[in-house]
Amino acid sequence: MTTIQPNDGDYKNLRSQDRPAEPSADLFVPQPLDATAREELAAPAPTFWKEAMERLFKNKGAVVSLVLLIILGAMALIGPSMNEFTYREQHIPHSNLPPKVAGLEWLGFDGKDVNGVDQYAQRGVETNYWFGTDEFGRDLWTRVWKGTQISLFIALVAAFLDLVIGVIYGGISAYYGGRIDNVMQRIIEILTGIPNLIVIILFILILEPGIRSIILAMIITGWVGMARVVRGQMLQLKGQEFVLASRTLGASDSRLMRKHLLPNVMGPIIVTVMFTIPTAIFFEAFLSFIGLGLQAPLASLGVLIEDGYDAIRSFPYKLLIPAVVISLVMICFNLLADGLRDALDPKMRK
Amino acid sequence: MTHELKEQHTTNAGQDDLLVVSDLKKHFRLNRKTVLKAVDGISFSIKKGETLGLVGESGCGKSTVGRTLTRIYEPTDGEIHFDGLKLKGRLDGKTKKRINRDVQMIFQDPYSSLNPRMTVSEIISEGLVIHNPNMSQKDREKRVHELLQLVGLNKNHAGRYPHEFSGGQRQRIGIARALAVEPKFIVADEPIAALDVSIQAQIVNLLKELQEERGLTYLFIAHDLSMVKYISDRIAVMYLGKIVELATSEELYEKPLHPYTQALLSAIPLPDPEKERTREQIILSGDVPSPTDIPSGCRFRTRCPFAMDSCAAIDPEFREVEPGHSVACHLYDEEIMAKEGKELKTV
Numbered sequence: 001m002t003t004i005q006p007n008d009g010d011y012k013n014l015r016s017q018d019r020p021a022e023p024s025a026d027l028f029v030p031q032p033l034d035a036t037a038r039e040e041l042a043a044p045a046p047t048f049w050k051e052a053m054e055r056l057f058k059n060k061g062a063v064v065s066l067v068l069l070i071i072l073g074a075m076a077l078i079g080p081s082m083n084e085f086t087y088r089e090q091h092i093p094h095s096n097l098p099p100k101v102a103g104l105e106w107l108g109f110d111g112k113d114v115n116g117v118d119q120y121a122q123r124g125v126e127t128n129y130w131f132g133t134d135e136f137g138r139d140l141w142t143r144v145w146k147g148t149q150i151s152l153f154i155a156l157v158a159a160f161l162d163l164v165i166g167v168i169y170g171g172i173s174a175y176y177g178g179r180i181d182n183v184m185q186r187i188i189e190i191l192t193g194i195p196n197l198i199v200i201i202l203f204i205l206i207l208e209p210g211i212r213s214i215i216l217a218m219i220i221t222g223w224v225g226m227a228r229v230v231r232g233q234m235l236q237l238k239g240q241e242f243v244l245a246s247r248t249l250g251a252s253d254s255r256l257m258r259k260h261l262l263p264n265v266m267g268p269i270i271v272t273v274m275f276t277i278p279t280a281i282f283f284e285a286f287l288s289f290i291g292l293g294l295q296a297p298l299a300s301l302g303v304l305i306e307d308g309y310d311a312i313r314s315f316p317y318k319l320l321i322p323a324v325v326i327s328l329v330m331i332c333f334n335l336l337a338d339g340l341r342d343a344l345d346p347k348m349r350k
Numbered sequence: 351m352t353h354e355l356k357e358q359h360t361t362n363a364g365q366d367d368l369l370v371v372s373d374l375k376k377h378f379r380l381n382r383k384t385v386l387k388a389v390d391g392i393s394f395s396i397k398k399g400e401t402l403g404l405v406g407e408s409g410c411g412k413s414t415v416g417r418t419l420t421r422i423y424e425p426t427d428g429e430i431h432f433d434g435l436k437l438k439g440r441l442d443g444k445t446k447k448r449i450n451r452d453v454q455m456i457f458q459d460p461y462s463s464l465n466p467r468m469t470v471s472e473i474i475s476e477g478l479v480i481h482n483p484n485m486s487q488k489d490r491e492k493r494v495h496e497l498l499q500l501v502g503l504n505k506n507h508a509g510r511y512p513h514e515f516s517g518g519q520r521q522r523i524g525i526a527r528a529l530a531v532e533p534k535f536i537v538a539d540e541p542i543a544a545l546d547v548s549i550q551a552q553i554v555n556l557l558k559e560l561q562e563e564r565g566l567t568y569l570f571i572a573h574d575l576s577m578v579k580y581i582s583d584r585i586a587v588m589y590l591g592k593i594v595e596l597a598t599s600e601e602l603y604e605k606p607l608h609p610y611t612q613a614l615l616s617a618i619p620l621p622d623p624e625k626e627r628t629r630e631q632i633i634l635s636g637d638v639p640s641p642t643d644i645p646s647g648c649r650f651r652t653r654c655p656f657a658m659d660s661c662a663a664i665d666p667e668f669r670e671v672e673p674g675h676s677v678a679c680h681l682y683d684e685e686i687m688a689k690e691g692k693e694l695k696t697v
Contacts, residue, residue: 047511240462241458242465245463248454248455249450249527250450250481251476259465264466264467
């Protein structure tokens with residue numbers, strides 16, 4: 001077998017034609033490598049939260065939801081005081097008026113009822129009720145936004161209390177582990193074993209119905225989900241080597257919790273809270289719908305829907321408006337929560 | 351250089367030991383009936399400035415030894431003497447604080463050993479915050495920069511987050527964190543197992559340099575036998591929670607006595623392809639028995655090619671068969687071999 005080996009001389013001859021003049025010393029001057037300069041040039045590292053926010057704002061659905069939620073929240077705060085009516089003021093002669101907004105007649109806000117009769121003209125009503133009135137002549141615009149306010153308040157308070165109880169319970173259960181964990185988890189299992197609707201109904205029957213008892217009824221079992229999320233995450237983190245490293249350095253329990261464990265479970269906690277809020281809103285509406293909710297004259301979105309449902313054939317606007325608002329709130333919270341989950345935990349996205 | 355260093359250690363046999371472990375046990379109770387005996391009575395000592403390599407298969411209890419020494423785990427039984435302190439049972443606050451300073455650990459996985467939510471500076475200065483709470487922010491920063499330079503990183507790295515670094519750089523950060531509290535003894539728990547081969551050499555060399563500079567003492571846990579030989583002065587071989595052989599690294603590699611050590615060493619591939627082809631490999635039969643159900647007598651007998659009747663009955667004693675070379679095997683025990691009517695294996 002012959003091997004072809006390039007002759008050294010040939011190779012040089014071949015190359016010498018298209019080779020420029022010998023490289024002289026000044027042709028290439030090596031630049032000294034300065035690692036420091038490169039490091040200084042680099043932009044400061046974005047923190048985890050900054051990056052997460054950037055990712056969140058790239059998500060169109062989440063941004064739209066966030067804007068809508070801000071608008072809905074603002075309306076819930078200022079809406080009730082935008083006209084001269086209060087949510088409890090009855091004005092029987094103006095009962096069951098359809099919605100009428102000057103300039104928005106083409107959208108259906110024309111003051112005509114299901115039969116096409118302009119109620120405002122027929123009854124000689126001067127003032128325009130933007131979302132119409134209910135059977136006692138109460139302004140629905142005021143009531144809808146007041147209801148949104150109360151629904152949001154109940155949901156936020158319930159979610160916050162869930163958060164506090166859940167994080168503490170789950171954190172203790174996971175951190176101390178062993179027998180404590182075992183007992184605490186069995187308690188959770190018992191709590192989840194009881195149908196929570198029964199617990200809540202009993203709770204509301206014993207306490208007198210109202211905002212406080214609804215919130216209490218919702219958190220009595222609501223924190224379980226949060227506790228489980230936190231425990232699961234903490235168990236995973238507890239065995240991580242950075243936690244062990246901190247322990248070999250002699251870090252106290254509270255330091256471990258504050259510096260190492262909590263910052264790392266913050267993402268899942270926020271996502272869980274964001275999913276708890278719409279669930280709480282829905283649950284409050286459900287309780288109101290079956291008649292266990294707020295007592296008149298207080299309004300929540302659930303109460304309004306229940307009232308509207310009774311008159312769905314003759315006055316569909318009574319149901320439609322609060323239903324649209326509650327749907328918007330829930331969809332927005334869910335989309336925002338989805339966006340946050342993707343932003344906080346990019347690994348989970350497909 | 352390294353030879354000189356090793357020479358020095360073997361001649362100074364009478365020098366004070368920094369760490370003496372006797373009959374250390376760590377059992378984990380899994381449930382009411384089963385107890386996992388991760389470490390089941392091991393004894394060894396490490397001299398000041400020395401590196402003891404600890405090798406063995408996965409699950410043999412190497413890491414548990416390291417974690418018990420750093421007090422991540424409370425030992426079930428046994429005594430540890432560390433630098434004049436006797437550590438037994440629960441420690442009082444003062445001793446614990448000293449151990450937390452003097453004994454540090456370098457971890458296996460550089461990706462999970464740094465908190466992703468903390469900057470490098472926060473990670474390294476954690477020990478300083480815990481042990482010198484009165485240190486000013488400025489001094490702390492200065493110290494962090496010193497440490498970063500010491501481990502071959504740049505002081506501009508201080509404000510960054512761990513995810514911006516490569517595996518080798520992360521391991522250096524982990525080393526800087528351990529050094530921040532000026533420990534005397536470092537447990538390196540497979541510090542190179544998760545790194546590229548080229549980076550492994552860098553990290554091991556860094557550890558060696560630091561040892562020479564600061565007179566550190568290492569317990570180097572690994573399963574890469576050639577790397578262990580390179581860094582260690584003496585090597586202990588563990589099998590199923592016990593040390594089966596302990597010798598200086600040259601001695602162990604040239605003259606392995608225990609059948610398990612022989613099998614382990616025969617598994618090292620040789621760089622020369624000619625020799626590699628003719629390399630004789632001892633293949634052990636079966637798997638490592640479960641540490642919840644340890645065989646009677648010698649725990650290696652189920653896989654040992656030389657197993658005898660006595661092996662099932664009597665647990666071999668860990669004896670020094672030659673100066674500085676101890677082994678736990680009946681093959682080197684005159685009495686047992688006489689009883690078996692077999693020839694004593696010569697050392």
